[in-house]
Amino acid sequence: MTDLIINISITIxxxxxxxxxxxxxxxxxxxxxxxxxxxxxxxxxxxHTFEKNDLFFIIFALPGVIGIVNGFETLNWPFxxxxxxSLYGIAYFLIHDLFIHRRxxxxxNTKSSYLNALRRAHKIHHKNQKKEDGENFGMLFFPLKYxx
Ligand SMILES: [Zn+2]
Ligand SMILES: [Zn+2]
Numbered sequence: 001m002t003d004l005i006i007n008i009s010i011t012i013x014x015x016x017x018x019x020x021x022x023x024x025x026x027x028x029x030x031x032x033x034x035x036x037x038x039x040x041x042x043x044x045x046x047x048h049t050f051e052k053n054d055l056f057f058i059i060f061a062l063p064g065v066i067g068i069v070n071g072f073e074t075l076n077w078p079f080x081x082x083x084x085x086s087l088y089g090i091a092y093f094l095i096h097d098l099f100i101h102r103r104x105x106x107x108x109n110t111k112s113s114y115l116n117a118l119r120r121a122h123k124i125h126h127k128n129q130k131k132e133d134g135e136n137f138g139m140l141f142f143p144l145k146y147x148x
Contacts, residue, residue, distance in 0.1 A: 007080045014084025015091075022060075022092065023138040030056065035131045042129045061089055092139055096122070117147040 030038035030053075041053035067082020098107045100119050110116065121142035128134055136142055 007075070007077075010077060010080040011084040011087070014081045015088045018085055018088035019138060019140050022088075023141075025056075027134070027137040031131050031134055031137070039131070042126060057089070057093070060092075061086070064089055096139060113147065118142055121146040 026038075037052050037055055039053075040051045044051065064082045064085035067078040067080075067085060069082075071077070071079025071082065094107060095115065095118065097103045099110070099115060100122050102108050118140070121136045122139070124146075125134060125136040
């Protein structure tokens with residue numbers, strides 16, 4: 001039982017840590033030396049279903065898959081870390097791609113004041129189409145002023 005509590009704690013801690021990783025990567029890498037790949041997410045060409053920016057999804061998915069596949073038999077810690085990374089990826093995809101950017105007909109609207117505030121914060125991130133001077137690089141955590 002205690003093992004399960006520890007393992008679930010590892011997954012939750014990993015999930016939260018991924019929000020930091022996402023914020024850091026978005027701010028310093030995507031708006032940094034890999035701006036060329038992120039750029040079309042800020043300056044979209046609506047004729048295309050996929051953006052170059054979607055490459056980041058694959059890059060972020062890899063450690064999760066590796067952890068789960070590696071630890072699947074023994075359920076050792078890489079499994080629970082991989083699970084946290086993957087759950088974060090799924091949450092990011094549902095919230096960022098489906099809900100905020102409406103890439104499917106699903107999950108376009110919600111009464112949740114948290115999710116609507118989160119969307120407002122990310123829309124401000126997109127108001128700026130440039131590499132520099134961005135705001136709100138995180139996803140699940142955002143400044144409280146949007147929560148009104
Ligand atoms: Zn950006
Ligand atoms: Zn976006």
